[in-house]
Amino acid sequence: MVNEQMKQKVKRRSQLRWVVGSIASGAAVLALATVALYPHQGHSQALTSAKVAAKPVSHGASSSKPIVYKNPPKSLIPQGRQLFAEDCQTCHGPQAEGSVRAPNLQGLGAATIDFWVSTGRMPLADPTEQATVKPPRLSHQQQLAVSAYVASLAPGGPAIPSPNLGLANLSKGESLFSENCAACHTITGVGDQLANNIYAPTLSVATPTQVAEAIRTGPGNMPRFGPGTFSNQEVDDIVRYVSYLQHPNDRGGLALGGVGPVAEGFVAILIGLGSLMVAGYWIGGRAQ
Ligand code: HEC
Ligand code: HEC
Incomplete structure (x- = not known):
């Protein structure tokens, strides 16, 4: 008899676990979708307002040509x-x-x-x-x-190289950077350890010329991005994005203490995961 009850209970629990599991994975998919979409949206908005607000940083003064x-x-x-x-x-x-x-x-x-x-x-x-x-x-x-x-x-x-940031397109720079540089330097450019003794350094101190030089020459373990990979205009765009990362007063995300749109994306995950855990505890509690 006791055994029967136990069996029932175990069965019920495993059914509930299945329900909790499906809700959890559903929510996880949602959270991932949020991460995939949210930072980008937040960022483009921030970029648009930054473009209006920021005065163009011009190198090579009135030149109408990209990088020389x-x-x-x-x-x-x-x-x-x-x-x-x-x-x-x-x-x-x-x-x-x-x-x-x-x-x-x-x-x-x-x-x-x-x-x-x-x-x-x-x-x-x-x-x-x-x-x-x-x-x-x-x-x-x-x-x-x-x-x-x-x-x-x-x-x-x-x-x-002398990049011409006055002609650069910040949102193009952002997508080129996230596709080609963020894997090693992270999307905020803070840098990362790649392997035992190899670091992708922070991009917080490099001048526009040095960023363009790094792209075109590929120092150390960094790949070289020649003219077949990026046009001169694209190099300008990327350099513009790196200089935007270096001057965070351009950033969005003020409501979250100015931590920036990328951080907001992470806050979205945290909130998502938080509600997931609460839901899990709640359902789990009822299952006992
Ligand atoms: C495969 C990883 C990798 C990728 C991808 C990569 N880098 Fe690097 N980057 C490095 C490493 C490693 C170094 C350090 C090289 C050294 O010191 O020997 C570096 C150095 C730099 C530096 C020099 C920083 C300084 O202050 O000296 C800049 C600027 C830079 N990278 C920009 C970029 C940009 C822009 C992109 C994308 C177009 C990019 N990197 C893509 C790995 C990478
Ligand atoms: C004490 C020895 C030493 C001195 C002095 C030195 N270098 Fe180097 N240099 C090296 C070594 C070792 C490397 C390879 C380092 C690496 O790849 O991380 C190197 C790498 C370089 C590279 C990168 C080469 C490449 O294939 O990408 C350049 C450029 C360079 N040195 C220029 C200079 C210049 C210019 C000076 C003088 C102002 C100088 N070095 C002085 C030892 C030295």
Whole structure:
């Protein structure tokens, strides 16, 4: 008799569990749909208002062309040769041809040299040290000089880009970024650990030129996105989005303490999951 009752109870419970389970998965699907749709909507709204509010950030002043690439003036080459001999050649060799300590730099182009030197990655103090972002050792003018010198040694590689953010399209930049960059740098650009010793760094400090250089040259473990992948206009759009991430006063989400549209999406999940749990407890409680 007792056994019969127990069996009944167990049966009823498993039926209820099935009901709770279906409700839960239904709600989970809804929550996922919310995540898929909500941040995007929230974001586009924010972008529209940001576009109205923000004054265009213009690089290259009145230019009506997208990003331009220029090598530094040839007159800087002698100064660059001397700087290279002092700061780089012990590792990269006198003609930047490479050595056991460091790679060949010939043919990489001015943008690559400028990126590594202006972000403070180079010069390294010792070849086993990790090349990371730090305050640059060389002045802006010296960075251009070293880039001019290395670029003069062999043809190849992009020249130094000057993005034109005044012409850029922020919402296009946002979708290009979420499709091509967010997997490593996260959608807010805070960066992420990719593997044991590989980090995709935060994008909070890179200048527009450095962002364009990173896209076109692919530093370290980052893929290179050449002209076959992104047009110059698309590079401008992405750079514009990164600079928008760096200036969060443009963001939506004020009602949630200005945490921004992406965070709002997560709040939506939390609320969704919260009500799910309450529902689960409620039904579960009745099942006892
Ligand atoms: C103490 C040794 C050392 C010195 C000095 C040094 N480098 Fe490097 N450099 C390296 C090493 C090692 C790497 C490879 C690092 C990596 O891939 O993370 C490298 C990588 C680079 C790269 C990237 C190459 C590529 O294939 O993408 C550039 C550009 C560069 N160095 C430029 C310079 C310049 C310009 C200077 C002088 C201002 C300089 N380096 C000084 C050791 C050095
Ligand atoms: C596969 C992962 C991956 C993808 C995809 C990727 N990156 Fe990177 N990115 C990296 C890594 C790793 C580094 C660091 C390279 C190094 O220091 O050796 C980096 C460095 C950078 C830097 C330099 C930051 C600084 O301050 O020095 C910028 C800017 C950047 N990425 C922008 C982008 C943009 C924009 C996109 C999309 C078009 C993108 N990245 C796509 C992995 C990635």
